[in-house]
Amino acid sequence: MAETLLIPQTTDRKAIYDSLIPQLAALTEGEPDLTANLANIAAALKEAFGFFWVGFYLKKENQLVLGPFQGPIACTRIAFNKGVCGAAYTRRETILVPDVEQFPGHIACSSASKSEVVVPVFDKQGEVSMVLDVDSDQLNDFSEVDVEGLERVAALITAFV
Numbered sequence: 001m002a003e004t005l006l007i008p009q010t011t012d013r014k015a016i017y018d019s020l021i022p023q024l025a026a027l028t029e030g031e032p033d034l035t036a037n038l039a040n041i042a043a044a045l046k047e048a049f050g051f052f053w054v055g056f057y058l059k060k061e062n063q064l065v066l067g068p069f070q071g072p073i074a075c076t077r078i079a080f081n082k083g084v085c086g087a088a089y090t091r092r093e094t095i096l097v098p099d100v101e102q103f104p105g106h107i108a109c110s111s112a113s114k115s116e117v118v119v120p121v122f123d124k125q126g127e128v129s130m131v132l133d134v135d136s137d138q139l140n141d142f143s144e145v146d147v148e149g150l151e152r153v154a155a156l157i158t159a160f161v
Contacts, residue, residue, distance in 0.1 A: 007048045017149030020048050025156055037160060039068035041153065045134065046070035052113060053135040056121075057085050059128060064089060067130065075109040083107035085131050088118035092128055094147050098140040110135070117142045121154045123161045130161070 005023055008015050024044055028037040038056050045054045055069020057078055064078040064085055078085045083106055088095045097116045100106045113135040123129040132154055136142065 005044055005047060013049070013143075013145045013149065016048050017145070017152065020044060021149070021152050021156065024153065028156070028160060032160070034161065035068055037157070041157070042068050042070045045153070051134050052137040053110065054133070056130050056132055057089075058130040059089070064131060071135070072110055072112070075107055078107060084116050084118045085133055088120050088131050089128050092120055094119045094151060096142055096144075096147055098142070100135075112137045114139045115141045117146055117150060119147075119150045119154045121157050121161065124158065130157075132157075 006019065008019050010016065024041055027040055027044070031037055042055050045051060051071070053069065053071030053074065055071065055074065056067035057064035058067045059065075063080065066074055066076045080086045080090050084095050084097055084100070084103055085107075087105075095118050097103045097106075100108075100113055100116050103116075115136045115138060117134050119132045120128045121130045121132055132150055134142070134146070134150065
């Protein structure tokens with residue numbers, strides 16, 4: 001198992017995702033524990049990009065429940081019909097929010113969060129099992145490059161959920 005990540009010294013996020021995703025695959029390969037894998041993925045994304053907050057909300061009964069994350073404390077439970085996480089879960093699609101204040105029903109777990117991207121993670125049966133939530137303390141900090149990169153991370157997770 002790797003103890004360090006090899007992150008290109010660049011601001012080109014596509015190059016960073018391209019370098020990081022194979023490392024995440026190697027890191028999680030053969031590890032059966034979901035919590036361990038999600039914790040390492042959250043830590044790697046935080047380390048590689050310096051995101052304000054990155055983590056997972058897992059489907060448990062009729063809500064999303066906080067899973068492994070990196071960053072300040074967070075909302076513990078989110079209803080399927082609330083906030084960006086609930087919307088991504090319900091719509092079964094990635095949601096990119098340049099300014100969280102403009103998203104109807106946004107849940108302010110932290111007033112420092114300014115933009116957000118949430119990606120649904122599907123299990124092998126095609127059901128949403130969790131969402132990957134990434135927040136920035138900067139407005140309009142995410143682009144289609146992040147959407148594509150984080151969707152690749154989500155696809156990697158599908159292999160072990």
